[in-house]
Amino acid sequence: MKFNLLAIIVLFISVLSFTSCTEDDEPKTLAAGEVSIEFDHVFGSNQLPFTLNTEFTHPRLSEKMTFSMFRYYVSNVRLKKRDGTWYSVPESYYIVDLGVNDGTHLHLENIPGGEYTDIEMMFGVDSLRNVSGAQTGALDPAKGMFWSWNSGYIMLKTEGTSPSSSDGSFAFHLGGFKGANAVPTVKSYSLGKLVVDGDREAEIHMVANPARLWHEADGLAVRSKTHMPGAVAKQMTGTFYDGIVFDHIHN
Amino acid sequence: MKTYGIIKKTLLFFGLTVFFSCQEDRDTLQMRYPGYFPEPEYTFGNNVLTSEGFVLGKKLFYDPILSKDSTVSCASCHAQEHAFADHGTALSVGIGGKMGSRNSPAIVNAAWQTSFMWDGGINHIEIMSFAPITNEVEMAEDMNHIIQKLSRNEKYKSSFQAVFGKPIIESQQVFYALTQYMAMLISDDSKYDRVKQGKSAYNEEESVGYSLFIQKCVTCHPEPLFTDYSFRNTGIGSKSNDTGRYKITLDDRDVHKFKVPSLRNVALTYPYMHDGSIRNLRSVLDHYSEGIRESDQLDPSLYKNGKPGIFLTEDEKDKLISFLNTLTDFTFTTNPLFAK
Numbered sequence: 001m002k003f004n005l006l007a008i009i010v011l012f013i014s015v016l017s018f019t020s021c022t023e024d025d026e027p028k029t030l031a032a033g034e035v036s037i038e039f040d041h042v043f044g045s046n047q048l049p050f051t052l053n054t055e056f057t058h059p060r061l062s063e064k065m066t067f068s069m070f071r072y073y074v075s076n077v078r079l080k081k082r083d084g085t086w087y088s089v090p091e092s093y094y095i096v097d098l099g100v101n102d103g104t105h106l107h108l109e110n111i112p113g114g115e116y117t118d119i120e121m122m123f124g125v126d127s128l129r130n131v132s133g134a135q136t137g138a139l140d141p142a143k144g145m146f147w148s149w150n151s152g153y154i155m156l157k158t159e160g161t162s163p164s165s166s167d168g169s170f171a172f173h174l175g176g177f178k179g180a181n182a183v184p185t186v187k188s189y190s191l192g193k194l195v196v197d198g199d200r201e202a203e204i205h206m207v208a209n210p211a212r213l214w215h216e217a218d219g220l221a222v223r224s225k226t227h228m229p230g231a232v233a234k235q236m237t238g239t240f241y242d243g244i245v246f247d248h249i250h251n
Numbered sequence: 252m253k254t255y256g257i258i259k260k261t262l263l264f265f266g267l268t269v270f271f272s273c274q275e276d277r278d279t280l281q282m283r284y285p286g287y288f289p290e291p292e293y294t295f296g297n298n299v300l301t302s303e304g305f306v307l308g309k310k311l312f313y314d315p316i317l318s319k320d321s322t323v324s325c326a327s328c329h330a331q332e333h334a335f336a337d338h339g340t341a342l343s344v345g346i347g348g349k350m351g352s353r354n355s356p357a358i359v360n361a362a363w364q365t366s367f368m369w370d371g372g373i374n375h376i377e378i379m380s381f382a383p384i385t386n387e388v389e390m391a392e393d394m395n396h397i398i399q400k401l402s403r404n405e406k407y408k409s410s411f412q413a414v415f416g417k418p419i420i421e422s423q424q425v426f427y428a429l430t431q432y433m434a435m436l437i438s439d440d441s442k443y444d445r446v447k448q449g450k451s452a453y454n455e456e457e458s459v460g461y462s463l464f465i466q467k468c469v470t471c472h473p474e475p476l477f478t479d480y481s482f483r484n485t486g487i488g489s490k491s492n493d494t495g496r497y498k499i500t501l502d503d504r505d506v507h508k509f510k511v512p513s514l515r516n517v518a519l520t521y522p523y524m525h526d527g528s529i530r531n532l533r534s535v536l537d538h539y540s541e542g543i544r545e546s547d548q549l550d551p552s553l554y555k556n557g558k559p560g561i562f563l564t565e566d567e568k569d570k571l572i573s574f575l576n577t578l579t580d581f582t583f584t585t586n587p588l589f590a591k
Contacts, residue, residue, distance in 0.1 A: 133296075133377030134426035141381050142394035142422040148382040150499055151374040230501055 030113025031198035035079070037106040037119075038203060039096050040247065041070075044211040052098050058211055061219035063164040070098040070210060071145065072156040072240075073125050073138070076186070077108060079194075080118035087112060093125065093138040095145060096208075111202075116194040119204060123241040124155040124184030127177040150228060152176065155183050156237050158210070165224035172213070174237050176229020183229070183237045189246035203250040208243065215239035278302040280431075282362065285439050287447060287475050291362040293376050293434055298427040300435075304414045308432030311425065313591040316400055317380075318346055318390035325383065325429075326591065328355040332584050334516030335359065335436060341527025345389035352493060354527035357520045359513055359583075362434040365480045369509045369525040372499045380429045381422075394422045401425070436589060438515050440582035447475070453577065460574025467561050468571075470552045477514035477578065484508045484548040486538070486559075487524045495525065506548050518579045532575055536568040 041050035044059045055066045074096055077089045089108050097103035129139060130152045139146075145154045155175040162170050176183050189206075196202050213236045217223075226232045280300045282291065298304075311317060315324045328343045329335040335358035337343055343351035353369055367373035373382060383389040384397065398420050401407040408420070415424045445451035453461060464472075473479055482496040484507045496508035509525045523529040529538060540563040543553060553559055563571065583589070 131374050133298075133375040134423040134430075136421055136423045140422050141378060141426075142398070146378070146381070148373075148378075148385050149368070150372045151378060228501075 030115075030196060032110050032113050033196045033198045033200060033202060035108045035111045035194070035196060035202045035204065037074075037077075037108065037121075038205050039074075039104045039106075039244075040205060040207045041098065041104070042207060042209050044209070047209075050098075050210055056211070058214055058219070060211075061164075061214055063162060063219050063221065065160055065162045065164075065170065065220065067098075067158060067160040067210065069157060069159040071158070072096050072123065073145065073153060074106060074121055074123060075125050075129075075184075076120075076122040077106075078120040079111065079116045080120070080188075082115040082117055086120075087116075091137065093129070095138050095143060111196050113197050114195075116191060116196065118188055118190050119194075119246075120186060120188035122184050122186045123244065124175070124237070125153040125177070126184055127182065129153070130177040147173075147175070147228075152229065156213075156240065158213070162220045162224070164220040166221075167224070170220050170224040171227070172225070172236065173227045174229075174233035176233050178229070181230055181234040183233055185238070185241045187241065187244065191246065191249055193251070194249050195251050201250055205247040205249065207245050207247045208240070210240070212240045212243035213237075215243070280305055280435070282435065282437070284437055285444065285448065285475070288439065289363065289476075291434075292365055293362040293430075295431075295434070298377065298430060300431055301414060303410070304428055304431040305435055307410045307414050308428035308430065309589070309591075310410070311429050312432050316404075317384055317392060317397060319392045319396075320346060322346060323390050325380070328383075328389075329358055331586075331589055333357070333519045334438065334580075334584055336516075336520035339521060341522045343389070345386070346391045349388040351386075351388050353525050354522065356512060357516060358433055358436050359438045359515050360476055361436060363476055366510065370495050370499050371480075371482060371510050376434060377426050377430045379433070380426055394425070397425065398422065436583075438580040438583040441515065441580040442577040444475075444580070446577070454573075456570050456573040457577050460570035460572070461577075463563075463567055463571050464574050467563070471511045471550075472514050477517075478511040481511055482508040483511055483550040484546070485553065486543040486546065486549055487528065488526045489544070489546055491526065493526065504548065507546075508548065514575060515578050516580055516583065518576050519584065532572050533568065536563055536571060539563065540568070 042048060043050040043056045046059070048056065050056070052067050052070065055064055057064050072095070073093065075093045077092045079087045079089070081087060089111070092108070094106045096106070125139065129135060134141070139153070141148070145157060146152070147154060153175050154173045157173050159169070159171045161168055174183065191204065194202055194204065216239055217232065217236045223232070278301055280302050282300070284291070312325045315321045317324065323346050328337050328345070330338050333339070337355035341354060343353065343355045345351060356369065361376055364376065367376065367379050368382070373379055381394070384392050384394065401411070402420050411420045411424055412418070414428065417424065442451055446453055471479060471481065471483055482505065487509070489507050494506050496505035497503070518532065521531060523535050529535050539561045541560065543549065543560040545559045549559060553561065555562065
């Protein structure tokens with residue numbers, strides 16, 4: 001009995017909301033679809049295509065570096081509709097990982113159909129999720145992006161080798177969500193016009209530049225390891241995030 | 252349809268701590284604690300507390316499957332008869348006999364804790380287990396490998412499914428289950444509690460000891476949990492390179508500060524302090540009374556008339572120890588529901 005009543009109410013509400021939809025000034029309703037964000041990676045100001053296990057020379061430091069791992073968190077993606085309202089993607093946490101197949105390609109599913117003009121995203125993981133216990137998906141500690149002894153996400157993790165480092169290797173595990181050295185950074189980008197309509201392709205291309213980690217920071221001869229939050233993590237991620245730009249879209 | 256909220260069975264030997272009720276086909280458990288306890292910090296949230304979840308957590312806690320070579324379980328370093336502190340060892344010993352750098356603390360009333368570890372580096376009970384599991388000198392395992400091992404084991408696989416209703420095991424469920432067990436390790440039936448509840452009375456010695464405790468110790472070890480969970484420098488290990496809280500905050504003021512431990516069951520958790528450097532309660536009191544040296548980070552409340560230390564006569568030490576012994580809770584250390 002109770003169940004039936006509930007069903008009727010739900011039906012009634014959904015009918016109501018449908019009718020209000022049709023009164024929108026949107027000429028035709030576009031179907032929900034996937035938006036994908038592709039992160040392309042280049043190295044240094046001359047924009048060499050960046051891949052793992054290839055030797056690069058850092059232009060500012062003149063140090064040789066070969067990366068074996070490059071991963072970072074992107075989260076809290078929001079899209080701005082033509083009418084100025086924002087759509088926040090639910091449970092929006094991703095790891096960009098150059099070491100896995102399709103790992104630089106974020107798939108945002110079931111985005112409401114329509115025209116979007118801007119995108120906003122956070123580089124890093126918001127402080128709330130750093131203090132909320134056991135998480136799943138991209139935030140699962142089993143992904144190797146969580147510090148066990150000093151709770152918090154490793155928001156950017158890169159490792160590799162370099163003849164400039166005293167022991168031949170480098171490892172930067174950067175994160176921190178508290179105080180002045182909090183790493184998470186929100187950036188928004190103007191897209192022009194992104195159309196989401198069912199199966200139609202909607203792909204956003206971004207460009208990130210790993211050399212920007214050392215845009216201001218000391219070279220590997222001075223520091224080749226960082227495994228904790230602090231000023232170094234803040235500085236290195238800060239210049240890297242700063243250099244992430246929007247490139248173009250495929251509609 | 253089942254009626255919600257009806258108590259199915261009350262298990263007497265769980266003391267006043269817990270009762271089972273029936274909800275959505277699973278036996279949900281509820282935390283029970285005395286009225287003079289504050290609200291717990293951890294209230295389970297998305298981690299629905301059930302009797303099956305608690306039992307699964309207990310099974311994991313006692314199972315060396317969580318270590319790389321199946322030799323070490325959580326219980327190897329956290330023994331019920333010692334209120335889930337170590338078996339009298341100063342520094343913990345993990346996989347392959349490897350020595351840790353700190354003393355295994357008791358696990359008592361963990362649901363009230365605001366942070367975990369001697370330096371408070373862990374901010375949530377649900378991810379507590381991640382540290383010992385992955386620590387090279389403790390269990391040296393990888394979460395993904397544990398999940399593989401558990402998924403291959405039919406009994407675990409079906410228990411996980413029954414508790415969490417998901418087709419695959421994820422790290423979150425391993426952490427949730429261990430949390431269900433740990434958060435229910437509530438100690439509230441010591442002589443201190445019975446006196447508090449009017450069911451017992453202190454003898455002369457204990458009574459004087461209690462007054463001394465209230466005068467001298469409660470700035471840091473307040474009732475009823477006997478800690479304020481703050482970080483303080485009490486002059487222990489001041490020359491050691493274990494800088495304690497500083498490791499987490501990188502704030503110079505936090506050098507050699509450690510979390511104030513609860514004193515519940517303290518008679519059973521020897522040896523004492525973050526480095527296990529003090530062997531018995533008498534020596535702890537000797538330290539407070541005569542052993543504290545001046546230093547920049549020494550807690551201000553440890554100065555009396557400009558001199559460092561909490562001075563105690565030998566007679567006062569005896570009485571304080573009598574009181575500290577009233578914090579032992581044998582109902583807790585012998586509760587079959589917590590045992591393997």
